[in-house]
Amino acid sequence: MSARPVGPDDGVAWVTGASSGIGAALVRRLAADGWRVAASARSADKLNALEAESDGAVRAFACDVVDADAVAATVAGIEAEMGPIALAVLNAGVYLPIKAEAPDAAAMKKTFDVNLGGAAACLAALNPRLAGRRRGQIALVASATGFGGMPTAAAYGASKAALINMAETLRLELDRWGVLVQVVTPGFVDTPAQDGNAFPKPFMVSPETAAARIARGLASRRFEITFPRRFTWALKAIYALPRGIWLPLVRAQTGWAAPLDENARPNVDCPVEPAGPAA
Numbered sequence: 259m260s261a262r263p264v265g266p267d268d269g270v271a272w273v274t275g276a277s278s279g280i281g282a283a284l285v286r287r288l289a290a291d292g293w294r295v296a297a298s299a300r301s302a303d304k305l306n307a308l309e310a311e312s313d314g315a316v317r318a319f320a321c322d323v324v325d326a327d328a329v330a331a332t333v334a335g336i337e338a339e340m341g342p343i344a345l346a347v348l349n350a351g352v353y354l355p356i357k358a359e360a361p362d363a364a365a366m367k368k369t370f371d372v373n374l375g376g377a378a379a380c381l382a383a384l385n386p387r388l389a390g391r392r393r394g395q396i397a398l399v400a401s402a403t404g405f406g407g408m409p410t411a412a413a414y415g416a417s418k419a420a421l422i423n424m425a426e427t428l429r430l431e432l433d434r435w436g437v438l439v440q441v442v443t444p445g446f447v448d449t450p451a452q453d454g455n456a457f458p459k460p461f462m463v464s465p466e467t468a469a470a471r472i473a474r475g476l477a478s479r480r481f482e483i484t485f486p487r488r489f490t491w492a493l494k495a496i497y498a499l500p501r502g503i504w505l506p507l508v509r510a511q512t513g514w515a516a517p518l519d520e521n522a523r524p525n526v527d528c529p530v531e532p533a534g535p536a537a
């Protein structure tokens with residue numbers, strides 16, 4: 259039998275990355291829809307504020323998803339205090355822009371640690387419980403940036419592409435265990451993660467709209483929950499083009515076709531000898 263969407267009668271919902279943006283809006287939305295929600299992030303103060311405003315529907319469980327032992331203890335703690343987790347939305351993530359001409363290896367590692375390693379730690383703690391009960395639902399929050407290359411997203415886009423691939427694999431395998439796996443691929447959402455990003459953000463939606471779209475998708479068996487579709491479907495169409503066409507198209511659309519200032523240097527701390535024959 260195919261896995262089907264869970265509801266509040268099946269257990270509690272767990273949302274990671276719940277202290278701001280999409281995660282906080284989704285916690286409020288799920289609570290309004292009748293769920294009891296465990297909310298996780300590192301910022302205990304913000305989680306406690308969510309709990310305080312919720313009339314008992316929301317409980318705060320502060321946790322850093324990079325710490326796999328802490329994640330395992332958090333999952334055990336949620337189930338001990340609130341009951342079995344039926345729905346998990348693995349939403350914790352960071353966007354750290356990378357300059358291709360001078361990549362910051364530490365920022366790239368942090369991106370993979372949080373976005374991919376965090377999801378892996380959550381799945382390691384969750385899957386045996388949900389599969390053992392033959393009932394559950396897991397949504398991995400990726401991004402439309404995972405559809406293909408995008409300037410500044412050498413780490414972020416790679417991590418989100420990996421999450422899409424991971425979700426596909428989990429969906430293939432976990433269906434027979436009664437666990438429904440979905441992937442969320444938003445376009446631009448107006449959250450703190452977008453603060454300071456100067457590039458154009460067409461069709462950006464509010465966190466509340468994003469939460470409503472995710473909640474609607476979670477009530478279905480649809481594999482991919484993507485929005486706003488006029489943006490994400492257009493992006494999918496562009497990425498389906500031969501690379502020889504989309505490379506100049508995306509470069510032009512994102513401003514990366516402009517010629518460089520001749521004095522531009524990759525990194526001021528790393529003087530570069532002019533190119534030429536070796537002495």
Ligand SMILES: NC(=O)c1ccc[n+]([C@@H]2O[C@H](COP(=O)([O-])OP(=O)(O)OC[C@H]3O[C@@H](n4cnc5c(N)ncnc54)[C@H](OP(=O)(O)O)[C@@H]3O)[C@@H](O)[C@H]2O)c1
Nearest residue numbers: 275277278279280299300301322323351401446447449451
């Ligand atoms: N905004 C967009 O346009 C957009 C588009 C597509 C996809 N997304 C994805 O949507 C998700 C939510 O992003 P957002 O836009 O809502 O950004 P946000 O407001 O910055 O929220 C990110 C959340 O992740 C949590 N987080 C970060 N590092 C963590 C860690 N090590 N352990 C536990 N929690 C951690 C943060 O909480 P603490 O700092 O308190 O830990 C925060 O709650 C991310 O996965 C993001 O990639 C966003």
